[in-house]
Amino acid sequence: MAETMEGTQVSRRRMRSERKRAAILDAAEALFVSEGYERTSVDAIAARAVVSKRTVYDYFEDKQGLFLRVLERVDDALVAAVREAIEQEITEGRDLREALTAFASHVATETFPSSTYVTFRRLGSPRGAIPPSAEHVRDRPERLLEERFARLAASGQLRVPDPRRAVQHFTALTIALALDATDDEPAAAAGQAEIAAIISDGVDAFLRAYR
Template sequence: MAATSGAGRPEKRKAITRAATAVFGREGYVRASMDAIAAEAGVSKRTVYNHFADKETLFLSVALESSGELTEKIRDLVDRHLGKIVDLRQDLTDFAVDRARAVLSAGDHGALGRAIRAEVANIPADVLEAWLEAGPVASLRDLAERFEALAGRGLLVVDDPALAAEQFTLLTFHGVAERSFWGAVPVPDEEVGRIAALGVDAFLKIYGAPAAG
């Protein structure tokens, strides 16, 4: 906290973090320059250093922030698609498609996630853990809770909800993530839909309730 904050107007700080998110996502940590971030934020470089101690602090700060925001976005998708089940297969597929889009679409937080994954060897262990906890791990937990509820209603047969959530994510999301290199290379919408549908097929073979076939 003490290192990241300081004096200054909050609006400036917001402009800086938004610019940093964009530039780090576009260029990656090493290539991104503080000059470029300052320019994109419309402030002077001095002002950036007034708000953030150094480049690394700025990067880790926006990484954590962005991680939490993406988790909230995904939580909304979980609620929207898996809150009230109409057609389980369809709802799961829709969720898979929307999540892939939310994480991997170009302009968004996904680009920063790519930068973080690229820099992971240079990120302090405790910060990395905090990022995981605010991001991927939290989303997995949200999904696991939902699966547990669905199992309670007899729609799924699930022993270990955390495992089911992870395997659902692997089958419906990681194939797209890998193919698009976490959003760096575009994947056509129809391809995303196809992969999601096939992933849900496989998932339901593992965890589907026999009644629903």
């Protein structure tokens, strides 16, 4: 009986700890996005999370470490969305042009408008003042596409000497241009027809170079 009570207490302490950690991350994300990295203080994060400043340091050591955890959490959600788009759209046996167009459209119309992606963009902007140690978490979505492009090359559907460069070219010609078109206004205002035309032209240009 005593062991059961002790286990219950440990479980409750763990749950309280997890709730505090999540509250700190939520508060830090909101402030980093709205105020930027440099202007956000640990005091402000602690106040918003309703914990002590000491608690913030106990969980995350310093502001830079906390920022990295926030960026990684946002990036995890973005990676999951990109992985889902790859698995749904760039499938074996599907026409390559159709697959690439569907993938870019999926990301541009479903991932871009998401709050997670907006957060990621704002945290990754110059205003966010990303610490150098956080830079490595930003290229994970591209790595997923590199792996798929390498598979397409192995099956003879693409000529890709350098998958990383191919992904850079593909995203620049399609997704990045679609993002530019929606940066100043929502995708609905920019026009689905315009987004579709940007992606279609970009896929054609990419395939002329890599197929």
